[in-house]
Amino acid sequence: MKTQEIADFLSADLAGDPNIEIVGLAALDTAVTGEIAFSESQSFFETKASAVLVSLEFNESVTCTVIKAASPKLAFTLIAPLIHIKKIEPSWHANADIADGADVRASFIGPFVTIGTDTIVGDSSEIHSGVRIGRNVIVGERTVIHPNSVVYDGTRIGSDCIIHAGTVIGSDGFGYVKDENGSHHQFPQIGSVVIEDNVEIGANCSIDRGSLGTTRIGEGTKIDNLVHIAHNVHIGKRVIIAGQSGIAGSSVIEDDVVIAGQVGISDHVTIRSGAVIGAKSAVFPNKIVRSGVWAGIPVQPLEEYARQNAGLKGLQKLKDDIKDIKKLQK
């Protein structure tokens, strides 16, 4: 891709050489000839990159070609798939077990893949080595499922999704009913999982099926590694969930929520649209968390959390004060 083609794709102004062939993406300080980088500051920089995406206000005289964008980082992100192509060559491996009753139109089927009967896999999808897809599953178009992931019977996955390696979708929810002897009997876990379009899920996650209803992950939501989503959880659109967080049964996460790493959301919680839940915090059962930034175990508004933490550091002084006061009273 030539520098001018990149500028045209972004509808952006270019200063410098419009004919450089760009073959790679890199950071400003490690880039080499033929690569494009980005800079979000207005300051001068030195780089070996052939081209750099800069902000509209950038006004320094640098040695490389520059392309101006309102958000250089966003522009860099948007052109990345055009330069670094992740899609692999179409091929179907002979040693895959695809049931006769399955309708598979994927562009790539790796070795040792299993696909069950009555399952549909859409055009241009990639099902990588060792993936297990059960019966009666639907996978949309251009969805990539990385090696050794497991999709249980009856799951629905949309188009343009990415599922990283080792992730399990559709396992039984964790619900038991105790009998008079204290033994636990599994409450029926016979619902399903629906994952909408453009969802990305990291490695080694687990997403349980609904018990009687559905576990749902909304369009454009992005989930990091080792995240646990329990039965009947409903996650809205464009939600961000960072690594090792977990959401317990029947909780609702509305659109555009951000959940940082190692957060615990208990069961039957509602997180309202626009809320940001800080790292390592916890929301206890049945709570409704409104928009705003939250932190702590259990969560409180960030300012209260900060004030409380500051107060804790002053505890020793409080004790000393009280000692002094008592002395004076005597």
Add this chain to the structure above:
Amino acid sequence: MKTQEIADFLSADLAGDPNIEIVGLAALDTAVTGEIAFSESQSFFETKASAVLVSLEFNESVTCTVIKAASPKLAFTLIAPLIHIKKIEPSWHANADIADGADVRASFIGPFVTIGTDTIVGDSSEIHSGVRIGRNVIVGERTVIHPNSVVYDGTRIGSDCIIHAGTVIGSDGFGYVKDENGSHHQFPQIGSVVIEDNVEIGANCSIDRGSLGTTRIGEGTKIDNLVHIAHNVHIGKRVIIAGQSGIAGSSVIEDDVVIAGQVGISDHVTIRSGAVIGAKSAVFPNKIVRSGVWAGIPVQPLEEYARQNAGLKGLQKLKDDIKDIKKLQK
């Protein structure tokens, strides 16, 4: 299954039509004709279910057939396996690698399964696609191991167990001895794992073998997703462990303990029978936790935890009080 057959199975009274064919289970509000639901309240309800399990005291006049049970939810759970049959058709896939020295009597072997030599798999067990079972393993009868789980050499798994996808059983424990140069040498991790009957383990869990002894999970214990059980841990019978909790080396969890989600139990801890450990809490090394409800980092009795949290909220008032007192003293 007909409504009367369900009533008979539960030794329960039926009011309405004894001859309706029940083909599915559902929630009261989403059920359709042919399905059975349950209601735990004594209030009137409207439903499209053909039959509903209700409490013994239920006295409302509803349009559907009702079956009375002491615990409608337990009754619903107990009849579920009769209506929604999870067992799959017996079949052995040709493309599985089963060692000559293995004694496998499973009813289902999926594609691309690996079973090592000197391993025994009992009658009516299901070993799903891509499962790896090492050498010298014993798996009991009617146990289901879901796709891509891994069972290391020497592991013992009982009958009527369910192991969900991606779970690893028998990996090395995490124990190292430092030499004079600060390098870590793995302490021998050559023990085994014993999982008793009727244990259920969620997706993507890890259960380490004992270093010199055994890691043990007792009969009827249920473990959620992404749970970590370290080497030489002993877990009793009917224990419940929710998602993303972890138990460090050599700890003992006695019978009937409940551990909520994202709990951390350090090494050499004993959790006494009947204790309930609240979500996101932690038990530090060598502690003994007696029966009762516990919460916090580190755990304290729930009432103390609640009082302390309330106290924290009052910290600012304490400070203000002290300021006032000082003024008066002047």
Add this chain to the structure above:
Amino acid sequence: MKTQEIADFLSADLAGDPNIEIVGLAALDTAVTGEIAFSESQSFFETKASAVLVSLEFNESVTCTVIKAASPKLAFTLIAPLIHIKKIEPSWHANADIADGADVRASFIGPFVTIGTDTIVGDSSEIHSGVRIGRNVIVGERTVIHPNSVVYDGTRIGSDCIIHAGTVIGSDGFGYVKDENGSHHQFPQIGSVVIEDNVEIGANCSIDRGSLGTTRIGEGTKIDNLVHIAHNVHIGKRVIIAGQSGIAGSSVIEDDVVIAGQVGISDHVTIRSGAVIGAKSAVFPNKIVRSGVWAGIPVQPLEEYARQNAGLKGLQKLKDDIKDIKKLQK
């Protein structure tokens, strides 16, 4: 191996029978004839072990052969690989998918393994059943990769490493850029992972590739189960990371750091060499944590953490004191 050979290997003194054949390792109290155990105390013990490693100061008269070592536990650890041999018989399974362009010199290739083109696997390595190794990967010598682990394209793994089952190395980092409509676009995740020699990684971990640069794990570092290492994290040499801990993007963990279980390290953190981070604690973004022992959310020096926790327990007394003071003032 005979007792005298063990003593010779350790350059240690032996008292008793130098010709006993040792065939196993065990704990002092469960050992049987033919096994060796160790005791770190100077007290007398009874055992059925044939030989016991004891401290240099040990002076009791016991019935078994004793071998004296400065650290009996370290000596026991060092002789373990000679007695309990973990390496398995060389064999290459016929049903593995190894690309023509791969250069594989492993001693063991299990069934249903996938290895991509331009990948090199060194001498005496073991690639177990169902492992997926992508294209352009390098795996060193004597490295063992356990079943169903996944190594993405472009990863470098050193020699003498052990990767336990279900672990994923090289998945995309979790980085998104929001556009004006609130949609998330994946920032390029096209860097790589470098794992140096003698690294051990537990089961079901996830280690992301760098976004533009590299995720690096230093020589001799040991990582427990279900650990999450994000993109561009740099981990030094001989670091210990216990179960279920997570390290967010671009953080630096220097040599000889110890991170206990369920710890959360946020992004852009530096943990200085020699620091010990206590279980269940958290380090917030951009912090620098110096050498010493740390605990809490967020972390503070252990003494401060302990003092604060003690202070919390005294909160009720503070309140009572203030009430008393006020009464007296009236």
